[in-house]
Amino acid sequence: MIQLYNVCKSYQKDSSSALHNLNLKIPKGDFVYITGPSGAGKSTLLKLLYCAEKPNRGQILVNGQNITRMGSRHIPYLRRRTGIVFQDFKLLENRTLFENVAFPLEIQGKKRYEISNKVYQTLKHVGLHGKLHKYPLQLSGGEQQRVAIARALVIDPLILLADEPTGNLDIDVTLDIFDLFKGANARGTTVLLATHNREMIRRFPRRVIALDQGKLVEDFTP
């Protein structure tokens, strides 16, 4: 599903590279943790996968398509198959939960009734169907996180990329949210999860890719 060959990325010309000569293969349906200390390059790796950044060197294949050679016209279509949960949620504060989650579907030009059905199902799945018409700032951090996840899942993505999805949530909320990722993975979505959270990895052991200063230091499958 995802293949990286000798991928290098540095943000400024002569700064130390954020990713250095990275080689990876992630098969379809995998569940992968990306770990490492702050500044290791976890977010950078995810950004490369949704084309927010371009690598300086190397090739990246997603679903058989070389996204390093892809024209910028095609980027939107790659993103329509990729669910992204951002480190800072990126919810629209002046839209209701419903509108936030409906956003990716509206952009794809789906029919109105299809959208409301799907959005309702997804919000129900994350346990927020009672707050459809609330605004993000009226929610707790954990609830906002679940909205962000709902928005990523509503498109039935091939790949789910999540950056620190449980950043500073307590353990109960973390476990709830974690169930959502497991559920998506069980339905066939390939999940990449960047996290510091050792507790989560301990409770739900899966393949761990550890980065440090842009280099792959460990690739461990239990």
Place this chain on the structure above:
Amino acid sequence: MLDQTVYLCRRVLRNIRQSPVLCSAAIGTVAVALTILTFFALIVVNVQLLASHWSEDIQVVAYLDNAPQPTRLKEWRKLIEDMPEVARVTYVDSEEAMRRFSTRLGPDSDLLEGFDAEILPASLEISFKAEHRSRKAAEAVVARLKQNPDFSEFSYGQDWLERFESFLDMLRIGGGVLGVFLLFAALFIVGNTIKLTLYARRDELEIMSLVGATSLFIKTPFLLEGALHGAMGALIALGGSFALFQIFLQRGLASLLLVSGGGQVVFLAWHQQLLLIATGIILGLIGSILSLRKFVRI
């Protein structure tokens, strides 16, 4: 398709609702710029109309020492009529000249009583084709006629018309420069207004692009919004300049016209009105295209 159109309209309306102040600023700028522009254009158009009205009677009068033989007269007429600039040659004999003079004098015409018609010279009035109604053409014709000693004197008055025309040229150039300047100012302000609305919504733009919106999808409502601002500004300008026209121009120019005796003060013709609105729309579109280029990169 219908769904998409409805959705697009909703997005445009939402944008406008979210930043009513910026919207009014953009519309206001377009309106002010186009009003001034239109006002100037109205002055130029009307004064030009006036000038063309006046220049219709530019003509050369060639005075004859003696009343000519009919055959000579015929020869001359043919000679002059064959000149490329000349539209018409009218022979005015002494009696006709006297008659005109006495009408011109009106109630004082009895002053002429006792005078013989012969004291006024006969003349040939030469009028010009529309495209040759200028001092240059008149001078060329006179130069050719001067070679014939039978013509004693020429008058082609209306020197002031030339001066008036150069004044009109100045007005046109000044108006053009001012117009270009105003259009650029409007473009700049509209562009910046849209940049501000884009800035206010940069999160939304970023998120749109991250969840897979194509660049056309992101841009279209802003382009429409720009065009809408332009169109509304132009409509207001149309109303505004019509009001100004009614209040100032019509009366002012009408009195000028009355002096010259003729013509009519006109507002923009319908196709010029359409042009004005099109200008507004294009202004808004270009303004948003320019600012979108900086904001929406994908």
